[in-house]
Amino acid sequence: MKTKDNKTGRRNFLRTSGAALAGLGAVVGGTLLGEAVAGTDKGNNPESSSPVPGYDWKKHRWAYGIDATKCIGCLRCVKACKEENDVARDANHFRTWVERYVYLEGEEKPLVDSQADPQNIAAAGTEADYRFDNRYKDKKVTKSFFIPKMCNHCEHPACVQVCPVGATFKSEDGVVLIDHEYCIGCRYCIQACPYGARLFIEDMGVSDKCTWCYHRITKGLQPACVEVCPTHTRVFGDLNDASSPVSKFIRENRVQVLKPESGNAPMCFYVGLDKDVS
Amino acid sequence: MIEIAPFTGYVYPNETIIPWSVMIVIYPYLTGLVAGAFTVSSFYHVFGMQRFKPVARLALLTSLSVMLFVPTPLLLHLGHPERAMNSMLTPHLTSAFAMFGFFAAFYTVLLVMEVWFVFRADNVARALSSTGLKRFFYRAVTLWSDDLSPRARAIDANWLLTLAIVGIPSAHGLHGYIGFVYGSLKARMWWESDLMPVIFLFSAIVSGMALLMVLYVVTCRWRRVEIDQACLKGMMAALWGFLMFTVVLEGLEFANMVYKGKEGIDVIMEYVKGPLFIRYFVLQFGLGAIVPILTMSIMMARGTKGRALVIGSTFCALLVLMNVLLMRWNVVIGGQEISKTGKGILTYVLPFWGRESFVSAAALTLAPMGLLWILTRLFPPWVERPLAR
Amino acid sequence: MPKYIVRLLLILIAGSLLAYAAKVHFTDPSFYRFGHYRADAVTEIAGLKPVIQGAGQCLKCHEKREQDWAAGSHRTVQCEVCHGMGKTGHPDDGVSLVPKDTIRLCTMCHAAMPSRPARQPQIVVGEHPFAGEEKSQCISCHDPHMPGGGEADAGQPPTGPGAVPAVVSKCAKCHGSMGEGHKKNPALAGRPAGELADRLNKYRSGDISNKIMKKYASALSDEEIRQLAEYYAALPAPRPRIDP
Numbered sequence: 001m002k003t004k005d006n007k008t009g010r011r012n013f014l015r016t017s018g019a020a021l022a023g024l025g026a027v028v029g030g031t032l033l034g035e036a037v038a039g040t041d042k043g044n045n046p047e048s049s050s051p052v053p054g055y056d057w058k059k060h061r062w063a064y065g066i067d068a069t070k071c072i073g074c075l076r077c078v079k080a081c082k083e084e085n086d087v088a089r090d091a092n093h094f095r096t097w098v099e100r101y102v103y104l105e106g107e108e109k110p111l112v113d114s115q116a117d118p119q120n121i122a123a124a125g126t127e128a129d130y131r132f133d134n135r136y137k138d139k140k141v142t143k144s145f146f147i148p149k150m151c152n153h154c155e156h157p158a159c160v161q162v163c164p165v166g167a168t169f170k171s172e173d174g175v176v177l178i179d180h181e182y183c184i185g186c187r188y189c190i191q192a193c194p195y196g197a198r199l200f201i202e203d204m205g206v207s208d209k210c211t212w213c214y215h216r217i218t219k220g221l222q223p224a225c226v227e228v229c230p231t232h233t234r235v236f237g238d239l240n241d242a243s244s245p246v247s248k249f250i251r252e253n254r255v256q257v258l259k260p261e262s263g264n265a266p267m268c269f270y271v272g273l274d275k276d277v278s
Numbered sequence: 279m280i281e282i283a284p285f286t287g288y289v290y291p292n293e294t295i296i297p298w299s300v301m302i303v304i305y306p307y308l309t310g311l312v313a314g315a316f317t318v319s320s321f322y323h324v325f326g327m328q329r330f331k332p333v334a335r336l337a338l339l340t341s342l343s344v345m346l347f348v349p350t351p352l353l354l355h356l357g358h359p360e361r362a363m364n365s366m367l368t369p370h371l372t373s374a375f376a377m378f379g380f381f382a383a384f385y386t387v388l389l390v391m392e393v394w395f396v397f398r399a400d401n402v403a404r405a406l407s408s409t410g411l412k413r414f415f416y417r418a419v420t421l422w423s424d425d426l427s428p429r430a431r432a433i434d435a436n437w438l439l440t441l442a443i444v445g446i447p448s449a450h451g452l453h454g455y456i457g458f459v460y461g462s463l464k465a466r467m468w469w470e471s472d473l474m475p476v477i478f479l480f481s482a483i484v485s486g487m488a489l490l491m492v493l494y495v496v497t498c499r500w501r502r503v504e505i506d507q508a509c510l511k512g513m514m515a516a517l518w519g520f521l522m523f524t525v526v527l528e529g530l531e532f533a534n535m536v537y538k539g540k541e542g543i544d545v546i547m548e549y550v551k552g553p554l555f556i557r558y559f560v561l562q563f564g565l566g567a568i569v570p571i572l573t574m575s576i577m578m579a580r581g582t583k584g585r586a587l588v589i590g591s592t593f594c595a596l597l598v599l600m601n602v603l604l605m606r607w608n609v610v611i612g613g614q615e616i617s618k619t620g621k622g623i624l625t626y627v628l629p630f631w632g633r634e635s636f637v638s639a640a641a642l643t644l645a646p647m648g649l650l651w652i653l654t655r656l657f658p659p660w661v662e663r664p665l666a667r
Numbered sequence: 668m669p670k671y672i673v674r675l676l677l678i679l680i681a682g683s684l685l686a687y688a689a690k691v692h693f694t695d696p697s698f699y700r701f702g703h704y705r706a707d708a709v710t711e712i713a714g715l716k717p718v719i720q721g722a723g724q725c726l727k728c729h730e731k732r733e734q735d736w737a738a739g740s741h742r743t744v745q746c747e748v749c750h751g752m753g754k755t756g757h758p759d760d761g762v763s764l765v766p767k768d769t770i771r772l773c774t775m776c777h778a779a780m781p782s783r784p785a786r787q788p789q790i791v792v793g794e795h796p797f798a799g800e801e802k803s804q805c806i807s808c809h810d811p812h813m814p815g816g817g818e819a820d821a822g823q824p825p826t827g828p829g830a831v832p833a834v835v836s837k838c839a840k841c842h843g844s845m846g847e848g849h850k851k852n853p854a855l856a857g858r859p860a861g862e863l864a865d866r867l868n869k870y871r872s873g874d875i876s877n878k879i880m881k882k883y884a885s886a887l888s889d890e891e892i893r894q895l896a897e898y899y900a901a902l903p904a905p906r907p908r909i910d911p
Contacts, residue, residue: 114291206358
């Protein structure tokens with residue numbers, strides 16, 4: 001009796017599971033077939049070789065130059081960047097910033113601060129507009145200067161290497177961008193950047209950084225920081241064009257990059273770095 | 279509530295919000311327990327060391343209980359947890375993080391299968407002797423089969439051995455890739471070290487062993503069962519050996535960094551002698567490693583047994599669990615408290631409540647024990663019967 | 668093979684197929700087109716609207732600024748730097764963009780700071796003429812759109828404080844735009860006007876022998892010498908330099 005029940009039971013089970021499996025197989029197979037027929041490219045025209053209409057990204061190789069000997073630390077670049085890119089107007093989120101290095105008499109190591117320093121924020125009276133305070137005006141300063149900083153849009157970006165999903169990438173025209181719709185907010189890229197250029201937007205749950213104002217440069221405009229800099233400290237242009245400001249900048253100056261030992265090959269070229277700039 | 283980290287010296291403006299919180303301390307702690315518990319179970323299931331039989335099945339259930347909680351700290355940390363599957367849809371193969379989804383999925387399936395095979399015979403027996411809902415549950419778990427013939431058992435044993443063998447690199451890969459993430463990060467000198475994956479792995483094994491020791495003693499007490507002294511001694515000896523090796527590796531890593539003295543070492547030394555001193559030298563190395571090693575050495579030299587052995591080894595195991603948690607904290611949080619400028623030090627503020635807080639961290643560390651209790655009720659792993667009253 | 672092994676394997680196979688189907692279904696169609704990222708992301712980022720308009724936009728209505736601002740030394744200072752950035756309501760919202768607190772605004776760039784390069788015109792607010800007086804703003808004396816007079820003023824007599832004599836450009840080539848000196852060429856800024864005027868006269872007459880200075884001084888009229896001396900005397904003395 002038991003055997004008979006078992007046999008029927010087994011047969012029923014096999015029948016049900018077989019049917020279920022067949023159903024599953026139909027669903028899966030149908031999906032795959034459907035995707036294949038519809039074509040994987042439901043987005044832009046697969047024929048176009050540039051994702052930006054009216055702009056051929058293969059024709060450009062963008063680069064940036066900073067002549068730190070000219071920087072007056074007015075911080076208009078920081079303000080313009082925040083306005084242009086709607087970066088959080090507080091002291092903890094910056095796509096670009098300026099560092100001040102001060103050597104006091106008798107000291108070998110410089111005192112360093114940025115516009116985000118609490119004392120400077122207090123002097124500015126607000127977290128939404130920036131200025132350096134004048135704390136050294138009565139001190140004996142032997143050497144002092146400003147160094148603007150930002151994302152270096154490296155040729156071998158460590159941040160792109162470590163992104164687990166492909167939310168950050170280097171475009172064909174040399175700009176490292178972040179896909180805010182795809183980023184999962186793991187912040188590995190923020191750890192990997194040796195320059196501290198990346199930030200996290202808590203409200204959006206994604207990483208963020210300087211984009212060289214990609215939405216401006218693809219329209220023939222300058223990045224916002226370059227546009228407002230009053231002393232020609234910041235220089236931008238196309239390396240493929242020998243007469244562009246950045247090509248001339250590199251040709252006519254001895255240029256350096258920050259942390260060359262990182263192997264990232266940054267594309268922001270500096271004139272006027274100093275021994276203690278990190 | 280965004281926690282702004284106070285700092286001294288100069289730090290990059292974006293560093294004042296520390297990216298990886300206590301959740302990223304708990305996550306490697308949990309995967310470490312998974313890998314460690316699996317290693318203990320493999321002493322019996324792969325290497326056939328009979329003295330570990332009393333804990334082998336408990337170790338598997340422990341590994342499984344913790345494994346099921348492993349994704350939780352990550353999901354609590356992600357800015358977009360609903361997009362987490364992106365890393366499996368389009369894994370970026372240059373990223374160590376992309377490996378997590380595959381390691382975790384593979385290992386979870388493997389572990390479930392191994393637990394299934396280990397408990398199959400018991401589950402069949404339970405299915406046949408129960409009624410109603412209980413019977414349905416165990417029938418379903420055994421996939422409606424009651425085959426316990428010698429042939430079936432032989433096949434089970436083969437599967438089990440294969441799974442257990444494959445499980446070792448799988449479990450170690452699951453935890454080891456985390457060590458690689460830290461060790462390969464050139465942006466932070468505190469993390470960048472070739473030894474990092476090995477350090478993480480060995481301290482993981484040590485934490486798993488310590489946890490099993492504590493669980494074994496506690497469950498034996500609860501069930502009023504005599505503690506198998508050979509098993510406990512075996513675990514203690516293994517803990518002693520692996521712990522010493524771990525300490526050597528950690529010491530080597532730190533010594534290397536100091537000896538090389540590359541740019542940035544000044545602020546690291548300032549940090550180690552200052553904010554990190556108690557956490558690192560006194561608690562992690564001193565209390566968490568040297569004290570257990572010395573205690574266990576004394577116990578082994580004197581042939582301690584009986585109640586003294588139980589108390590002594592449990593005490594050491596608890597200290598080691600603290601050591602490993604501190605090691606994760608000192609690496610993850612410590613690394614972020616040292617600024618990338620090489621000129622500043624930050625202080626991580628641990629919130630009490632919130633998504634990534636003391637409370638959520640404590641809950642995630644304790645919850646797997648709750649799940650383990652449930653699993654031991656459903657699939658009792660014990661090999662000896664409780665003592666008669 | 669025992670039945671339970673078959674069932675186990677079927678579950679594994681079914682799971683794998685389901686996972687693969689999910690991957691194909693959920694992967695964004697524009698992914699992998701150009702690389703390991705969503706091609707649509709580039710389109711989305713490039714499609715954002717610029718906020719900073721640039722002077723070209725402002726000059727469309729404010730044409731008079733072509734004569735003063737666009738020709739003077741402040742032409743590198745964009746309108747939006749002083750008049751506000753991202754003021755998308757302008758002009759329809761009727762909100763005035765004329766800055767009120769010019770001391771705060773101007774000192775953003777011109778407050779004397781040890782870190783600023785010497786060629787940047789800088790003042791110590793407390794020591795600056797008329798500072799602290801009631802209703803005294805920078806623009807009470809300085810024209811913000813043409814602070815130094817500029818080339819537009821060439822040929823006109825200097826008017827008002829801060830105005831730059833037209834011939835200064837000839838001196839600036841060697842002595843620096845702020846008279847701060849350059850390498851072997853001495854600084855002129857902050858030296859007594861009488862001393863400077865006297866020296867120029869002596870170069871012109873040959874009492875001090877200097878071939879280069881004789882050439883330049885001979886081209887100057889008495890009035891120009893007087894203006895230059897007064898101008899450089901009023902400039903802030905440069906910071907001490909380490910001579911190369």
